[in-house]
Structures are given as C-alpha cells and as structure tokens.
Amino acid sequence: MSATALDYLLSRRSSKFVQAPGPSKDELERILQSAMSAPDHGQLRPWRFTLIHQDAIGNFADRALAAIKAAGLPLTPEKEASTRSWLAQVPLLIAVACRLDHSNTKIPEHERMLATGAAVTTILNAAHMLGYAAFWSTGLGTYVDDVAEILGYDSLDYRFMGYVALGTPISTPQWQARPDHNEFVTVWTGA
Numbered sequence: 001m002s003a004t005a006l007d008y009l010l011s012r013r014s015s016k017f018v019q020a021p022g023p024s025k026d027e028l029e030r031i032l033q034s035a036m037s038a039p040d041h042g043q044l045r046p047w048r049f050t051l052i053h054q055d056a057i058g059n060f061a062d063r064a065l066a067a068i069k070a071a072g073l074p075l076t077p078e079k080e081a082s083t084r085s086w087l088a089q090v091p092l093l094i095a096v097a098c099r100l101d102h103s104n105t106k107i108p109e110h111e112r113m114l115a116t117g118a119a120v121t122t123i124l125n126a127a128h129m130l131g132y133a134a135f136w137s138t139g140l141g142t143y144v145d146d147v148a149e150i151l152g153y154d155s156l157d158y159r160f161m162g163y164v165a166l167g168t169p170i171s172t173p174q175w176q177a178r179p180d181h182n183e184f185v186t187v188w189t190g191a
C-alpha cells in the first residue's frame with residue numbers, strides 16, 4: 001500500500017453534516033465496489049445497501065418518522081425538526097442491512113454482521129479518499145422493525161444496521177487526536 005493511501009486511512013473523520021454535491025454516478029459505483037473487498041467468511045456477501053437519493057430522502061424521512069411515532073418511541077418536536085433539517089441537506093443516504101441467509105448454518109450471525117460492518121468501513125474510507133465525507137448513523141428508527149420494512153428489510157431475514165450519510169462536508173472536519181494504538185495492543189509471549 002502506498003504511503004498516500006495509508007495517509008487517507010490515518011486521516012479519515014466522520015462528518016454528520018454533509019451537503020451536495022454527493023458522489024457522481026461513477027464515483028458512487030467505485031465507492032460501492034470497494035465494499036465488495038470487505039473480508040467475508042464463506043463468501044456469503046451478507047451486505048445489502050439501499051440508495052436513498054436526495055429527491056427521495058424527504059419522503060423516506062416522513063415515513064420513517066411516522067413509523068417511529070407509531071412504535072411509541074419518544075420523538076420530541078425538537079428532535080424531529082433537527083432530524084429533518086439534517087436530512088434536508090444530505091445528498092445521499094445509504095441504508096445498510098445484513099442478510100442473514102438461514103440456509104447457511106455454518107457461519108454465525110455475528111460474523112455476517114462483522115463482514116457487513118467491514119463493508120461499511122470500506123465505504124467510509126473510499127468516500128474519504130474521493131474527497132467526500134460520510135457518517136454512519138443508527139438513528140432514524142434503525143431498531144424499529146417497521147422502518148426497516150419500508151426499505152424491504154424484514155426482521156426475519158435481515159438485521160438493519162442504519163444509514164451512511166454521504167456528501168460534501170458542510171464544514172471542514174477538524175483534525176482529531178486519535179488514541180495511541182499502544183493503549184490497545186499487547187504482545188503475548190506465552191511466558
């Protein structure tokens with residue numbers, strides 16, 4: 001891997017607040033193709049992505065917020081307004097689900113979820129490398145079955161894993177110190 005590519009990995013930051021322009025068709029295809037390189041036990045390809053482009057986001061937000069309310073989850077007018085104002089600027093939402101595929105009993109569910117998470121991380125990095133910013137959110141009713149079903153992800157066959165908002169950052173992401181990896185790494189010597 002070239003130093004430049006590694007520099008991108010070291011400098012990625014999430015940006016919740018993104019605006020148009022989002023990636024071009026060609027750029028989006030490359031971003032999504034990068035997800036196909038995620039590690040994947042058993043080649044199950046469990047990741048599923050649903051693109052919600054800007055012209056459909058308002059409609060989706062209406063239906064998701066209605067489903068959240070119908071499920072009895074707390075949703076203050078302030079929270080609803082801030083969610084709508086966030087989404088009004090977002091050029092692209094990528095809804096993420098993990099397909100469970102009950103026909104395969106060898107690979108446990110958590111490994112499929114990990115593969116899907118790895119695919120999302122690859123998307124975040126690819127978007128960053130192309131000059132865009134992204135943000136993985138498990139808000140907007142991610143854990144409300146009726147919200148996932150709006151997108152065709154029934155809870156029997158899928159685990160809905162939220163949304164990636166993708167676009168041009170509204171403000172330049174601030175550099176943020178990351179923890180020293182040494183705090184998280186030990187060497188086992190067997191002694």
Ligand SMILES: Cc1cc2nc3c(=O)[nH]c(=O)nc-3n(C[C@H](O)[C@H](O)[C@H](O)COP(=O)(O)O)c2cc1C
Nearest residue numbers: 012013014015016135136137138139140161162176
């Ligand atoms: C699975 C997953 C779900 C997340 N959901 C939310 C969320 O709903 N709201 C939120 O503020 N951050 C959420 N985050 C965290 C942000 O996406 C982001 O990682 C965090 O703000 C730290 O920024 P960084 O990626 O630049 O370190 C989530 C992260 C992951 C991995």
